[in-house]
Amino acid sequence: MKTVHVCTAIIHKGDAILACKRSDNHMNGWEFPGGKVEPHEKPEQTCLREIKEELNVELGPMFYYDTVEYDYPDFHLHMDVFISQLTADQTPLPRVHSELRWLSRNELMDVKWLAADTELVRGLGVMWEQLFWAEHL
Template identity: 30%
Template sequence: MNHYKVVAAVIEHNGEVLCVQKGESKFDYLRYKYEFPGGKIEPGELEQDALLREIEEELDLQITVTHKIAVVNHQYPDFMVTLTAFLCLTSTRELKLTEHINANWLPKEHLKTLNWVGADQPIVERLQHL
């Protein structure tokens, strides 16, 4: 079974967090769910460099990475991920969706109202206490 190392950005702006919605997926358990943006770490790439690259590719958004907030190991039915999440800041809400179908900015206390991918659920829980 494949094991992927991935990074995710918990992007804050004016007290709200960016949540992006996945579109179609070959896996039902990922289809139309929400996630924190990010992606796979390329061979030889540092976590923060991967994060900056992925956010630029997926959202055309400039962020500042502040610090690591969680590492989650999650087993999906078809693969496993080790997800490292970083708290990030941005000076704008203007973004361009290239891989997602929707984006919402929500206060931390409203994050639980969305249907999240499995690996991101522990991060949503953690944010309730930060």
């Protein structure tokens, strides 16, 4: 089975994280923004590039959070996950997504996440205070 290596950013702002709705033909659901790692590119570089391309914003310092391994019917997903915030007062623009939404901890399961993201989101709910306290970011 083909492996697809992607990177994604959990973007935190105030008491919420950014969720993005995909609307392409083969996958329809909510995800964290990011994309495929290019040859000779480090995961952190991928994350910064993809967020700029997809949302027209720049990220501040990032820290590695997790790696998700998930088997879709057509491919194996290897997803490196980072946590970050936006720099300055930026507003994400949905360039490749049909909708963006800031979700609080209590709203995390209000949207239908893509399969690979579901366990990741549940973990965020459990670890919310440890991950998003101000001094940590």
